[in-house]
Amino acid sequence: xxxxxxxxxxxxxxxxxxxxxxxxxxxxxxxxxxxxxxxxxxxxxxxxxxxxxxxxxxxxxxxxxxxxxxxxxxxxxxxxxxxxxxxxxxxxxxxxxxxxxxxxxxxxxxxxxxxxxx
Amino acid sequence: xxxxxxxxxxxxxxxxxxxxxxxxxxxxxxxxxxxxxxxxxxxxxxxxxxxxxxxxxxxxxxxxxxxxxxxxxxxxxxxxxxxxxxxxxxxxxxxxxxxxxxxxxxx
Numbered sequence: 001x002x003x004x005x006x007x008x009x010x011x012x013x014x015x016x017x018x019x020x021x022x023x024x025x026x027x028x029x030x031x032x033x034x035x036x037x038x039x040x041x042x043x044x045x046x047x048x049x050x051x052x053x054x055x056x057x058x059x060x061x062x063x064x065x066x067x068x069x070x071x072x073x074x075x076x077x078x079x080x081x082x083x084x085x086x087x088x089x090x091x092x093x094x095x096x097x098x099x100x101x102x103x104x105x106x107x108x109x110x111x112x113x114x115x116x117x118x
Numbered sequence: 119x120x121x122x123x124x125x126x127x128x129x130x131x132x133x134x135x136x137x138x139x140x141x142x143x144x145x146x147x148x149x150x151x152x153x154x155x156x157x158x159x160x161x162x163x164x165x166x167x168x169x170x171x172x173x174x175x176x177x178x179x180x181x182x183x184x185x186x187x188x189x190x191x192x193x194x195x196x197x198x199x200x201x202x203x204x205x206x207x208x209x210x211x212x213x214x215x216x217x218x219x220x221x222x223x224x225x
Contacts, residue, residue: 044205044216044217044218044219045154045162046216047207047214047216050212050214059212060212060213062119062213095161095162103150103209103212103214104152104164104209105152105154105162105164105207106173107164108161108162111161
């Protein structure tokens, strides 16, 4: 059974940083692309970033480019999202998502909540 | 970047009704279109890819169609468990933008 367990969310002041982690199990992590998708409270889904299975291909949404960095450690089955220069509009539930491909999203974690507020 | 729109933003229908949701891309995306279902309080579920291919385990009352800029998701006979918000997503190239969602309720 695919399991994705996010952690690292919390309350941070504007301009601050957070590092999200996602521990994966139940599948061969190193063989699949992984993504981050966020959802602001009461709002729709927003695609954030994706990293290919090897880490050689990475894409970001324009809204986070230059501020967020996605990475993975295939030896530890873990996905990361380093978030810097956080803004109020980054407040959201951040989902870790497995992809059957770089673009698609087939298994979703339960999410970790990031709140940016002073 | 390509923008995605959906219509209607919400709808109410009776159990057993045929429901159709439209997704439109601001530029052609061939058939690189996926659909996701998010039930209230739950994580999204992957329904359809390549505009019309059902993900394994998805009930056959769901179907998708379209190519280019105009796409539809159809529920042939609405069931109570289909109450959810449905999102389209384009994936021809990054950014892999979602539509704003269509909320489906039971009348």
